[in-house]
Amino acid sequence: MSGAAVLALAASLAACGSSGGGKGDSATASAGATGGSSSGSPSTTGTGQPATGSATPAAASGKVLMPTGPAAALSKSRDTGxxxxxxxxxTGAKSGVTGQVWVWLPPEYNDPKFAKTGFPVLTLFAGGQSNGYNTWTDNQLPIQEENERLVKEGKSHPFIMIMPVQNFNGDEKNALDCSDIPGQAKMATWMAEDLPDFVRANFRTVKGRDGWGVMGASTGGFCSAKLALQYPQVYKAAVxxxxxxxPDSGLWKGHDAEKAANNPDVLVTQxxxxxxxxxxxxxxxxxxxxVVKSWVEKAVPPVNLQYHEQPGGKHLTSDFKKMIPDTLVWLTAHLAGPAAD
Structure with missing residues (x-):
């Protein structure tokens, strides 16, 4: 980020009070597309204004959805800082799928000052198969600590984070592609319909899609792009x-039409x-x-894509980790923050 951008960000905040391999790594332009900088920080909004965030709830009448129940039984997976x-x-009522889900609530969520505040939601997809593990939960990608650090600095919203399993076997050639593949578990329905229902049943959220984002790395990047394009009524922003x-799963064999309907390379042009x-x-x-630049250039409005190239970045979890602060700041600029009725 340039010195001028840093100063602008500081002024705005004052005013508003990875090791691994490729896709299977378990550790792992504005006719619609907006050409971003090829280096530096992608922390500005589409209007070029600095991104800002705050844990202070905005007065936004009718913006909070209180939990509808029934409450799920949650057990602790691990502690973070x-x-x-x-x-x-x-278990999804719409998909019939049962899968493991990890949940992190920002410290502000349980602060009595925020008892009537709804929070934005960020769904995170891992790289590789994510069969019983998740790189967003095992400290390889410590996004929870980074989120709280940025909240304290006034640079990020405090996000509820939802981190679902993506596959039920270790067969990379026959992955579920975060999709409703005929004859297979309806993963897209589970991820983009049942999981939001689960979140709304259990946690205070911001009404509508304005506070809902999705992000993932490597295979999770495919999932986040695809689901945002397929379910724009659910997600407002994606990284x-x-x-x-x-899509490249062998399970699509014989289902060409369905594969095309789940192909981000097609969806981005529609x-x-x-x-x-x-x-x-x-x-x-x-x-x-x-590959990424070519895809960005295919975008047709109202899809709005901003390209960011990580200088010297490799397809490694250690480099994905370095992207966390910039991505949280960007999401804060594009999603609604905490709101209190």
Missing amino acids: AGPIMMTKV PIDGYFI GKADVSMLVTAGGANPYETK
């Missing part, structure tokens, strides 16, 4: 980190989704930057 990560099993954009995305690529991988 910013509070515990919990886990549960969610695919070093993702790819063509001009149907009013969503914003920060689309990143690692600068050390020319093939990856070519």
Whole structure:
């Protein structure tokens, strides 16, 4: 970020009071697209204004959805420096799918001062298979601590974080692609319909889609881009980190029409989704930057894509980790913050 941008960000805040491999790594332009900087920080809004965040709830009558129940049984997965990560099993009424979900609530959520405040929600998808593990929960990508640090600095909203399993086997060639593949578990319905229902049943949220974002790295980047394009009524913003954009599971064999309907390379050209995305690529991988840039250039309004290239970045969890602060600041600029009726 330039010195001028840093000063502008500081003034605005004062005013408003990875190691691993490729896709399978378990550790792992404005006719619609907006050409972002090829280096530096992607922390401005689409209007070029600095991104700001605050834990202070905005007065926003009718913006809070209180939990509807029934309450899920949550058990602690592990502690972090910013509070515990919990886990549960969610059975979707619409999909029939049962899968493991990790949940993190920002410390502000349980502060009595915020007892009537709704919080924005960020769903996170991991790289690789995410079969019984999640890199967002095992400290490889310590986004929870980074979120709380940025909240204290006034640079980020405090986000409820939802981190679902993505697959039920370790077969990379036959992954579920975060999709409703015929004859398989209806993962897209579970992820984009049942999980939001679970969140609204259990936690205080911001009404509507304005406070809902999705982010993922590598395979999770594919999932976040695809689901945001398929479900713009659910998600307002997405951050695919070093993702790819063509479904490649062997389970699509014989289902060409359904595969096309779940193909981000097609969806981004249809001009149907009013969503914003920060689309990143690692600068050390020319093939990856070519793939990502090409996809960004295909976007048709109202899809709004901003390209960001991480200087020297490789397709590694250690480099995904470095992207966390910038992505949280960007999401804060594009999603509604905490709101109190």
